Amino acid sequence: MNISEAAQQCGLPAKTIRYYEDIGLVLPGRQANGYRDYSDQDLHKLRFLQRSRGLGFSIDDCRLLLSLYEDRNRASADVRQIAKAHLEDIDRKIAELKSLQTTLRQLVHQCHGDDRPDCPIIEDLAGTVA
């Protein structure tokens, strides 16, 4: 299977699939003409990557998850640990963003937003208030 069909089947751009090959994630065979040739197994791995990345796992995590995916003797605990760590990361990011959100919301609310120069947002950024 050529790369563009593989791309369509897994939902990843061809560029990304080539990139995944570069970094050793999915290494397809080659046809006689030098074109990449994706097997069903390759396709499964690409779909796996598409989903893992979609859930926000890092490439390194994906590499680990992919090896666990292929390991019939894996311990689910190993998978769970990766997911749990990622979840905690997301929890932290949400907390950070929420804090920014609160501050920004207040500032935007306080600013009248007209053609005059007085601006609580600028004042806050300048530190003339705090």
Place this chain on the structure above:
Amino acid sequence: MNISEAAQQCGLPAKTIRYYEDIGLVLPGRQANGYRDYSDQDLHKLRFLQRSRGLGFSIDDCRLLLSLYEDRNRASADVRQIAKAHLEDIDRKIAELKSLQTTLRQLVHQCHGDDRPDCPIIEDLAGTVA
């Protein structure tokens, strides 16, 4: 004022301050020996950047905000608009992360996480369920 004191005063690493000069954000004078020389005004701008970046504004936004900060004839509406757009961006990111959080939380919850290979997380990533 040397760069390291400026760094301490504004809470940014010296490396970052040099980088901000590279990209034309804060251009200090030079001392006779070639060392950078930060004025009070430079310092204000650096502090402004430290805070703006801390609120998650992009460098490009910071550049705009900085020019508005220095513009005594600015319209607060312009500032507000930048902040509002950034806030909406944050809102979107939070929504995205929350959706990931929900999915991951469920998966982590469903996985028993022992030494057996059955794993709802892997199954989800592989797409064998959906």
Place this chain on the structure above:
DNA sequence: CTTGACCTTCCAGTTGCTGGAAACTTTATG
């Protein structure tokens, strides 16, 4: 037979820094 769609490789750019090397100046110490 040519046109256009595909495919290949390789190199550069994105964001916002951060680390490190090599060389200079200044400051502190013995």
Place this chain on the structure above:
DNA sequence: CATAAAGTTTCCAGCAACTGGAAGGTCAAG
């Protein structure tokens, strides 16, 4: 006063995860 340590300079490379584009080979259709 010599020297060592600390601070400074410039420049180059690298991070994550792609994405865009150039230059060229291949293939299917008309």
